[in-house]
Amino acid sequence: MANYIPSTTLVERVRAGDMRAVSRLISRAEAGVAEARDALAEIYRATGRAHVVGITGVPGSGKSTLVGKITQRLRADGSKVGIVAVDPSSPYSGGAILGDRIRMSELGTDPGVYIRSMATHGATGGLARAAMDVVDILDVAGFDTVILETVGVGQDEVEIARASHTTIVVSAPGLGDEIQAIKAGMLEIADIHVVSKCDRSDAIRTLTDLKSMLVLGARGSGADWRVPVIGTSVVSGEGLDELVDAIRRHKRIAFDTEMGRLRQRQVAEFRLLKTAEAILAERFVQQRAQKTAEYTERLLTRRDDPYALASALIEDSLKTD
């Protein structure tokens, strides 16, 4: 393209807070464009200022609405807020739904708020890598808080929400058994628990259940931090100031304590390994094509078994490396 701006040139503009450059570089990071690699390395080295807040919860727990309310409150002192929504996407509409919902709200016209949806469709191992690249770009572009929102329904999505300074897990009353089972899988990662929809009469039970589960599990707390359980209602406004206050208090933990440093080491290790996984998978995909059809046929005839053929496929891929 005649007017293709090199990614390394975009970095300067991102640093200056140019939002068109931010959007362009994010698109390249999402697509995994090789040309953007040096730029993203440069971006990474300039990060470290933004407070990254991960938020996850079961479907229907009201995360997006809550993100909207948190953002309004964080904006009160002029802080800039970036929102990265990792969404389940529809193959028919082609779009992502959570980000759109936030975008259409009152936040959509506020220049101090930037909202980006990332669709999970098709992306597997690369999703975590891409989401963290996008967070970096917003950090370097001058956003004070970057909220990383995922629907907590797959291991990847839950892990992404944990790759932050402060993780909020949202529960809600009145959801079914299966939803509750999914929820149980993410309880241990919370720095802050929220029970949303506390205007409902059955919310008391959800709060009580959650508190007793936490007593059983008792993780995430340390000398510096006791995981709070906050009931909120976007209808009455209950608990919202308390939640924003908890986010601000936990920011100090994240940046100024040994517990925070330990957490950032875990996040760095997660990021390192996820990136390595994505690179390995990509290489493997590029190189396997030729033999795959042949080995698939051999598997279909049942002469050979999956483990033996998969091992042979790997050897073939690495040989040509």
Place this chain on the structure above:
Amino acid sequence: MANYIPSTTLVERVRAGDMRAVSRLISRAEAGVAEARDALAEIYRATGRAHVVGITGVPGSGKSTLVGKITQRLRADGSKVGIVAVDPSSPYSGGAILGDRIRMSELGTDPGVYIRSMATHGATGGLARAAMDVVDILDVAGFDTVILETVGVGQDEVEIARASHTTIVVSAPGLGDEIQAIKAGMLEIADIHVVSKCDRSDAIRTLTDLKSMLVLGARGSGADWRVPVIGTSVVSGEGLDELVDAIRRHKRIAFDTEMGRLRQRQVAEFRLLKTAEAILAERFVQQRAQKTAEYTERLLTRRDDPYALASALIEDSLKTD
């Protein structure tokens, strides 16, 4: 252990339908025990008789109850039915929930039915590999139908349900927006659509919406098969016979047509690549340990970037291979 029975010995007993041997070999397959590899290869080569039915759907769609009802009907002619339930698991209870729910039902005491839960907790790439090994074991043990049930909430879970002869996707009325978005991601994989809870008044709309989405998408149908949309109710019994009839009709497609052969080639390729991924990930995990701590520190200081360090980590792992 003094009374450890070699896995290759278990294979003979599995072939004879010895259910204790089946359970033992399944446990070893789930754990990924290296000693069981030859046995699983032998099992694989003996497969090909059972009709594998994948069933998935959003949380709360009533899949487990439906599986119970289908199983009762398939049992009417004496067919043996194996059920593999891939469940979200709770880190606190340590258990899986869907399988338990079926096990506690009337099916639990029927010797012609075998139920096995597999927990997703902790397992990532290896889950698909393990689930397919378990299906193989039940096939060789003489089960006529093997039902593979997953909660359709992650890419892995949806793909597993597709690794079958016949895939059923269950929708239900009255679920929220986020759930609907998740659902959209799995519509295209169905050979048979079910809308459960059709005793509810809002089910008509779910049926209508689904049918119009299918007109838009129009996948999965061919000259031999038109994807049916079946409304069911476990309360009134509506649609259950029709569903079982559709399953039986699709079995013929799966075993006797070019369309079925094409599908089995896709399943074989999926299996080959998932197994390769699992092997690669395992090797990488074993060999990276030493350098990971060092590289994590370098990442934390922001001297180096994730991509460069991850690439270096991979080179180190492959070198010692």
